[in-house]
Amino acid sequence: MNTLKKALNESAAMRWGVLLLVGFVLSVNYYFYDAFSTLKDLLRAEFDFTNKDYGLFVSFYSVPNTFLLMAVIGGVILDKLGIRRTGFMFVFFMAIGAVLTAYGASDYYGAGGIGYSFMSSFMPNYSPELKMMLLGRFFFGLGAETSIVVISKILVKWFKGKNLALAFGLKVGFGRLGTFAALNISPAVADKGANLTGAIWLAAILVCTGLLAFIVYMLLDAKLDKQLEKDSNETVTSKPFSFRDITGLLGNRAYLYIALLCVTFYSAVFPFLAYAPDFFADKFSLTSVESGKLTSLLPLGTMFFTPLFGWLIDRKGKSATAMIFGASTLLAVHLVFALTYFPPQAPIILLGIAFSLVPAAMWPSMVKLVDDSQIGTAYGLMYSIQNLGLWGFPIIAGSILDATNPGNPEVSDYTATILMFAAVSLLGLIFALLLKFEDKKKGFGVELPLNKK
Numbered sequence: 001m002n003t004l005k006k007a008l009n010e011s012a013a014m015r016w017g018v019l020l021l022v023g024f025v026l027s028v029n030y031y032f033y034d035a036f037s038t039l040k041d042l043l044r045a046e047f048d049f050t051n052k053d054y055g056l057f058v059s060f061y062s063v064p065n066t067f068l069l070m071a072v073i074g075g076v077i078l079d080k081l082g083i084r085r086t087g088f089m090f091v092f093f094m095a096i097g098a099v100l101t102a103y104g105a106s107d108y109y110g111a112g113g114i115g116y117s118f119m120s121s122f123m124p125n126y127s128p129e130l131k132m133m134l135l136g137r138f139f140f141g142l143g144a145e146t147s148i149v150v151i152s153k154i155l156v157k158w159f160k161g162k163n164l165a166l167a168f169g170l171k172v173g174f175g176r177l178g179t180f181a182a183l184n185i186s187p188a189v190a191d192k193g194a195n196l197t198g199a200i201w202l203a204a205i206l207v208c209t210g211l212l213a214f215i216v217y218m219l220l221d222a223k224l225d226k227q228l229e230k231d232s233n234e235t236v237t238s239k240p241f242s243f244r245d246i247t248g249l250l251g252n253r254a255y256l257y258i259a260l261l262c263v264t265f266y267s268a269v270f271p272f273l274a275y276a277p278d279f280f281a282d283k284f285s286l287t288s289v290e291s292g293k294l295t296s297l298l299p300l301g302t303m304f305f306t307p308l309f310g311w312l313i314d315r316k317g318k319s320a321t322a323m324i325f326g327a328s329t330l331l332a333v334h335l336v337f338a339l340t341y342f343p344p345q346a347p348i349i350l351l352g353i354a355f356s357l358v359p360a361a362m363w364p365s366m367v368k369l370v371d372d373s374q375i376g377t378a379y380g381l382m383y384s385i386q387n388l389g390l391w392g393f394p395i396i397a398g399s400i401l402d403a404t405n406p407g408n409p410e411v412s413d414y415t416a417t418i419l420m421f422a423a424v425s426l427l428g429l430i431f432a433l434l435l436k437f438e439d440k441k442k443g444f445g446v447e448l449p450l451n452k453k
């Protein structure tokens with residue numbers, strides 16, 4: 001930099017302001033993802049959604065990221081086109097997807113609005129409403145996952161060398177804030193079905209305001225680049241992308257174990273969360289507002305615990321042990337949910353601890369396993385692998401639920417479904433143990449404090 005003026009990222013106020021802006025984009029992303037879990041019964045009543053239809057809707061988020069490898073490709077595009085253009089494009093996709101989903105659930109569309117007859121013309125087993133909502137969820141997912149990768153890169157740009165780990169922990173906290181808000185606001189706005197479309201439109205409008213927030217961020221980003229005398233194309237990697245980068249990563253056993261822990265652990269949490277309000281409502285005879293509030297204890301706890309555990313792991317290390325502890329707690333909680341009528345508050349708090357420990361330990365551990373030049377590809381690949389689980393398990397859960405509750409009753413027995421989540425958690429525990437053994441054997445230093453590489 002050849003100017004005496006302080007660059008924007010040198011100002012703490014600016015850095016935390018940027019975190020607030022992009023944190024908001026992440027919050028609305030998570031809000032939309034989770035806004036439907038408390039509406040599951042209302043979707044059944046209004047649009048005749050079976051459990052499998054609902055599972056399909058949840059899972060469509062992951063279709064572009066898994067089958068089109070969009071999270072990996074998004075990472076490569078990010079390195080080529082830079083933060084502003086990639087971020088705008090993918091947050092825009094998120095907004096389009098959210099609006100299409102809300103449109104699919106709207107009265108105007110249901111009364112034969114634009115696209116209704118086309119959506120009625122194929123696959124008659126799926127309603128035109130479901131098909132339009134699936135299309136929306138597809139675009140939303142396409143934009144949402146890569147926008148998380150973009151936000152990670154933004155944090156590195158502004159916070160590298162200045163509380164980066166804390167910034168990452170707070171970033172997860174912003175995501176959980178979105179989930180917490182969705183679980184409380186969505187059922188209240190839906191008002192037992194009197195305003196179902198209003199609740200979905202609210203979620204879509206929030207995503208659109210996220211796009212506005214991102215545009216404001218772009219102005220700051222451009223100013224910072226100008227100050228740092230970068231060209232308008234921003235930082236780009238000179239190294240061309242090669243598929244050998246991916247095979248190389250998968251050949252690293254420690255990376256493979258952490259990716260497999262990622263897919264199994266998150267598959268036993270996010271798809272579970274999509275069913276949790278309905279599960280609690282059915283098992284403990286709660287209203288949708290009460291079960292939404294109960295489920296929201298989970299993101300509420302993780303909002304505070306994740307930055308705290310991140311801060312501890314930075315200083316004390318023990319990441320692999322933290323992942324083992326988190327995965328075993330998840331397994332115990334699912335067994336309690338499936339097999340007992342133990343009051344759910346305590347297990348939910350334990351689940352919150354597990355759901356803070358594993359993310360706080362897992363994501364930063366990557367710097368111990370792969371070279372800095374491969375971090376983007378490593379995260380992108382891990383997201384794509386993770387999305388395979390986020391795609392498959394909501395459908396599997398819905399299918400098990402349909403099979404064990406013939407006739408799509410209002411109150412369902414979730415025992416077999418939750419036992420399936422327990423089995424997935426057990427796999428996660430096995431991968432966490434394998435990671436610890438591999439780290440011990442090869443000496444990556446996963447157990448060491450993060451600031452000592």
Ligand SMILES: NCCCC[C@H](N)C(=O)NCC(=O)O
Pocket residue numbers: 029030033145148172175266270359383386
């Ligand atoms: N919004 C729900 C899906 C987010 C998935 C994302 N790839 C992820 O893993 N985020 C990390 C986290 O702990 O939320």
